[in-house]
Amino acid sequence: MTRQWRWKRGLLRKFTLTKYFLVLITVGLVITLRYISDDTKLHLPTRPTTRQRAMTNWFEINGPYLPIGPVSPQTTSLQIRRSDSSPQTSPLQIRRLDTSSSSSSSSSSSSSQIKSRKRTINHSLNSITTTRKNFLIHKNGNICSFLESNPYDPEIMKHFILYPKLDCSHNIPSIVDLKNDSLVVNLSKTNKIISNIDHCKYAALKLSSKNDSTLQSLRWSRRFLSHPIKLKPNDEHILVECYFNSTPVARTYRSRIIAKPAIKKQSAINFKRRKLKNKIWSERSSVIMIGIDGMSRQSLIRSLPKTRKFLINELKAKELLKLNKVGENTYPNLIPLLSGLHASEFERIWSPNEYLDKVENIFLWHRYQTKGYRTLVGFDDPDDAFYSGKRGWKRPTFDYSTRPLVLKIKEDNLRLKKMGDNSYHCLGDDPELEVLLDYVAQMTLTFNNSKTEDENNKPYFVYNFFTKLTHFDPNKASMGDEIYLNFFKTLKDNNVLNRTLVIFFGDHGARVGDIRNTFSGMIEANTPFMLFMFPHWFEIKYPEAMRNFHTNQNRLTTFFDIHETLKELTEDSETNTGTGNIYRNKTLIQSRGNSLFHEVPKNRTCKDADIPMEHCNCKKYSHNVMNSTHIGTQLVNALLFLITNKTREHRKICELLSLKYVTSIRSVRGEIEVKMPENVVYLVTIVTKPGSAIFDAFLEYDLATRTPFLRGTIRRMDVYKWRSQCVKPLDIKPFCVCV
Numbered sequence: 001m002t003r004q005w006r007w008k009r010g011l012l013r014k015f016t017l018t019k020y021f022l023v024l025i026t027v028g029l030v031i032t033l034r035y036i037s038d039d040t041k042l043h044l045p046t047r048p049t050t051r052q053r054a055m056t057n058w059f060e061i062n063g064p065y066l067p068i069g070p071v072s073p074q075t076t077s078l079q080i081r082r083s084d085s086s087p088q089t090s091p092l093q094i095r096r097l098d099t100s101s102s103s104s105s106s107s108s109s110s111s112s113q114i115k116s117r118k119r120t121i122n123h124s125l126n127s128i129t130t131t132r133k134n135f136l137i138h139k140n141g142n143i144c145s146f147l148e149s150n151p152y153d154p155e156i157m158k159h160f161i162l163y164p165k166l167d168c169s170h171n172i173p174s175i176v177d178l179k180n181d182s183l184v185v186n187l188s189k190t191n192k193i194i195s196n197i198d199h200c201k202y203a204a205l206k207l208s209s210k211n212d213s214t215l216q217s218l219r220w221s222r223r224f225l226s227h228p229i230k231l232k233p234n235d236e237h238i239l240v241e242c243y244f245n246s247t248p249v250a251r252t253y254r255s256r257i258i259a260k261p262a263i264k265k266q267s268a269i270n271f272k273r274r275k276l277k278n279k280i281w282s283e284r285s286s287v288i289m290i291g292i293d294g295m296s297r298q299s300l301i302r303s304l305p306k307t308r309k310f311l312i313n314e315l316k317a318k319e320l321l322k323l324n325k326v327g328e329n330t331y332p333n334l335i336p337l338l339s340g341l342h343a344s345e346f347e348r349i350w351s352p353n354e355y356l357d358k359v360e361n362i363f364l365w366h367r368y369q370t371k372g373y374r375t376l377v378g379f380d381d382p383d384d385a386f387y388s389g390k391r392g393w394k395r396p397t398f399d400y401s402t403r404p405l406v407l408k409i410k411e412d413n414l415r416l417k418k419m420g421d422n423s424y425h426c427l428g429d430d431p432e433l434e435v436l437l438d439y440v441a442q443m444t445l446t447f448n449n450s451k452t453e454d455e456n457n458k459p460y461f462v463y464n465f466f467t468k469l470t471h472f473d474p475n476k477a478s479m480g481d482e483i484y485l486n487f488f489k490t491l492k493d494n495n496v497l498n499r500t501l502v503i504f505f506g507d508h509g510a511r512v513g514d515i516r517n518t519f520s521g522m523i524e525a526n527t528p529f530m531l532f533m534f535p536h537w538f539e540i541k542y543p544e545a546m547r548n549f550h551t552n553q554n555r556l557t558t559f560f561d562i563h564e565t566l567k568e569l570t571e572d573s574e575t576n577t578g579t580g581n582i583y584r585n586k587t588l589i590q591s592r593g594n595s596l597f598h599e600v601p602k603n604r605t606c607k608d609a610d611i612p613m614e615h616c617n618c619k620k621y622s623h624n625v626m627n628s629t630h631i632g633t634q635l636v637n638a639l640l641f642l643i644t645n646k647t648r649e650h651r652k653i654c655e656l657l658s659l660k661y662v663t664s665i666r667s668v669r670g671e672i673e674v675k676m677p678e679n680v681v682y683l684v685t686i687v688t689k690p691g692s693a694i695f696d697a698f699l700e701y702d703l704a705t706r707t708p709f710l711r712g713t714i715r716r717m718d719v720y721k722w723r724s725q726c727v728k729p730l731d732i733k734p735f736c737v738c739v
Contacts, residue, residue, distance in 0.1 A: 143603055144556045144618035145670060146322045149520040149527075151298035156521060159475075159514035160302055166431045166469075166479040172414065174252040174428030176200060176240040182228040183240060183254070195244035199223040205237040205404035211355070212393045212403050213382075234258065237405045251414050253427045253435060255405055257442040263374060263399045267458075270372035285535055286448070286459045286500040287368065287566065288440065288491075290484075293330055293467040294474045296509030297323070297529040298520075303477040307484040308531075311504065315492065317531040318549065322556050324617050325508045325526050326610065328715060331385035333507040333528070334465070337559035338363050340567070340593060342610070355394040356386065364566055365398055368461035371570050376443050376460065378402035380436055381467040382410045389730045400443065402436055402464075425469055425479070433469060433480050437487045440464055444496040459499075465507075472719055474510045498535055501569070503562075505530040512719050517663075517694060519621075526617045530562070545597035555600040556618070558609050560593035568595040606671050613681075614698050614712030619670040621683065631708075632665055635684050635699050638708045643688065643695055646714075646735035653726045654736040660689040668698065678703045681711060691737035694718045 150156075175189040175197075183202055190197055203218035218239070221229060231238065240252040297319070300308055311317035327333045332343035339346055339362045350359045360366050365375040377398040379386070386392055396403070409427065425432055440462055447458040470477045488504075491497055509524035510516045516525055532549075539546040552561075592610035594600050601608070606616035640659055647654040663685035672681050680703075685696040698711040716734035726738035 144322070144605060145620065146324075146556060147523045147526075147617045147619070149298055149523040151301040153518070153520040155518040156298075156302075156515055156524075159518070161475045161478075162303070163476055163479045165482050166425055166433070168423075168426035168429045168431050171423055171426050171429050172250050174430050175242060175250050176202075176252040176254070178231075178238070178254040178256060179228070181256070182230045183224070183238070184228045185225055185242070187226075193249055195247075195249045197225065197242045197249065198244055199225050200240055200242040202229070202231075202238050202240040204232070204235040205239055205408050207396075207404055209395075211391070212396050212401075213387065213391075213407070215404060215407055231256075236400075237402075237408075239408055248414065251412060251428065253405060253409065253430075255402070255435070255439045255442075257400065257439070257446045259446075260399065267372050267374055267399075270370055284459060284569070285538070286373070286444075286461065287503070287569070288444070288462040288500055289464070289503045289505065290437075290440070290487075291334075291463075291465040291505050291507060292470055292477060293465070293507060294470045294510055295477060295506030295529055296474075296524040296527050297321070297506075298524045298527070299474045299477065299509060300506065300529040303475060304481045304484060306481050307488065310485055310488060311531055311533065315488065315497065315502075315533045317504070317533045318553055320530045320532075320552075320557055321554050322617075323528055323530050324556060324558055324606070324609070324611050325528055325615055326558050326560070326612065327615070328508075328713065329385075329511060330467070330507045331388075333559055334385055337507075337562055338365075338463075340560060340563040352390040355391050357394050357397075360393075360397055364563065365461050365463055367567065367570055368459075369397070369399070372459065374399045374443075374447060374458070374460040376400040376440065376462045376464070378406075378436060378439070378464040379467065380406055380432065380465070381471070382406045384465065384467060402439060405436075431480070431483055433466060434483050434486075436464065436466070437483065441487065441490050441494075444491060444500065445494060448494070448496055448499060472721075473513065474515065497533060498537075500535065501538075502533040503530065504533075505562075511715075512717050516717050523617065526615050542597070548599045549596050552596045552600045555602065556604045556606070556609055557596065557600060558592070558611060560610065561596055561600065564593040564595040565597060568597060607673070612712060613673060614715075616671060619668050619672065622667040622669075631701055632662075635665060635682055635701065635708050636662055636686060638699060638710075639684050639686060639695065639697055639714070640688070642697070642710060642714060643735055646732060647727075650727050650732060650736060653739055654732075655690055655739055657688040657691075657693065657735075657737065660687045660692060662686050663694070663696075674700060675702065676704060682708075685717075688737075691723060692718065693720065693723075693737055 173189045173192045175186050175193070177184050177186050183200075185197075185200055201220045201223050203220050205218075206216045208214045208216050236256060236258050238252075238254040238256075240254065241248045242250040242252075295303075312319065325333050326336050327343060335341060335343045335346045339359075341362070346359070346362075349362075350356070365377055369375045375398040377396070378401060380402070382403075409432065427435055443460060443462055447460050469480055488502075491500070491502065506528035508528050509526065510521060511525055515521040534546070592608070606613070606618050636659065640657070644657055647656075664683070665685075666683045668681045668683055674681060679700055681698055681700045683696060683698055685694070687694050694717040695714055696717060697714040699708045700711050701708045714735070720734060720737075723738060724733040724736040727733055727736045
């Protein structure tokens, strides 16, 4: 009996364990099937290549993470590590993806995930306030929740460098000075040159009649050394070479603003025509616009602290706090500023293989020129946005230009023989930035304080844009902090600001590099800086206009608004309403461009302002990696397919890129257009190999068709200029890593 009972008890125990085991398997299968039915079984619209099948499983962890090592085609699971760009995340903290409960563990059940996703969809349905053809607009209330970033964010400060003042003192000196229209050799500097100097001679730099990208042949003056040589009346930009045994050992660049009789006559005619229509024309201000490439508002605070402090405290500058860029790089932001059109609209009336003369009358400086203003237009980079991949101008109509000077500087190899990198920004022992700003200062002194003609007859419009110092590294703006500061001090000391509106601005934030690859850097990229300095009498005469301007400092604004503001300053007549309104009464309309002298609607959205979704700063981003295996895989594979497809026809010279690792996948909320209310937009950032190229893009996931599609453009965020020289088309360069 004892042996038989023991046998039965053992059999019963085995049956019980088997039953429990089967129950557990069944429960697991049910949960898995429910999870799969919700958001898996999703496939790319195109068949992925072997290299693209790199991701299958995701860890549910907080923040953007990177693989520990390369992901090979045979890898079946994705290894992930933390990225520096994870905001507000402890390096070792791992939390559940469901943000509704911060105390939950990362191993929450699939049923709670399904409920969370349903709540998200219901919230999306409730947040739809506007319906348009093919799109639905998601809004969080009626006011733009403009993203702000801390200029001193710790992740930013890891990559920030405060450079010392640009020092050119160790370079081959500029030994010739310009005094009273004569060139004088500064003999005290000649001992800094190793070689002795036999003689010097100069040549005037002038554009050829062919176009503005070639110079006339140089016509050298007679030799001089111990005695000054007087310049000819039409000599504006000057190159001086000093020789030893017929070999140039020093070069000096000098510029001056000269009187041009033909321009003086035409300006006077235009001015009188305007004066007849507007009797208070004498109070119209001159305009100076000084722009810096790649400078966000936060970067201005970090890199130009002395200049910014002086402008705000001493010159009472008014800063736009919510200025949003409308394009990715310089060109699509400057075109709206200067023409009032999107770059795509601009290219409907002009092609890059045409000269810009065709559309010259659309630019702000031409408008001011026709109102009697003298115009100065300058770019420090000869391959600026209006020339890179474009023809530039054939015969520019602006009155003064730095173009001849910067073309000659580009081909000067003597200035690069000492001090390495800094010499690129030096002309002898003079900072190039200082030389170009001095040309602007001369413009203000010549036409602001001259006693030779009626002072009211000499307004001017200056547009100068500086690229070279900050294009590849916005931190290097700090090298020019004292130079900019001294320039603005000169304007103040010479009472230029009494009759001049000065605008100091950037075109966008950092687009590439370590700062851009942080979360705060992504926000900064959309927020260029802009400061306005008005004449002291302006606010007294136009109190309502300035009240509106003060209000608009904290409203969503764009370069379209700046264009309308500057355009309004040239309008023909003023309506005296008794309220101090600046010009004719203007009805408030939610157009994309609103003069800042009229109140911008408080509930303005990116759609109202015509800001593309990928640049709109009225969005909110999740802190978490998306918790869906298949959706995440599809998003990355779709982005990788689009990237490699760009270089399909250049495969012999461009590498076939594959996934190295995933930086982050963030869901995006806020003011976003989606085709269906249940769709979700994600910002996907990946690194590819070879070459470690970094890309990001917004992809909308269509839950109905279970497919992702691109929203906007794909952006490359590492410096690639020298790694894509093998391919010529500008639209292909960002996607090419040369073989």
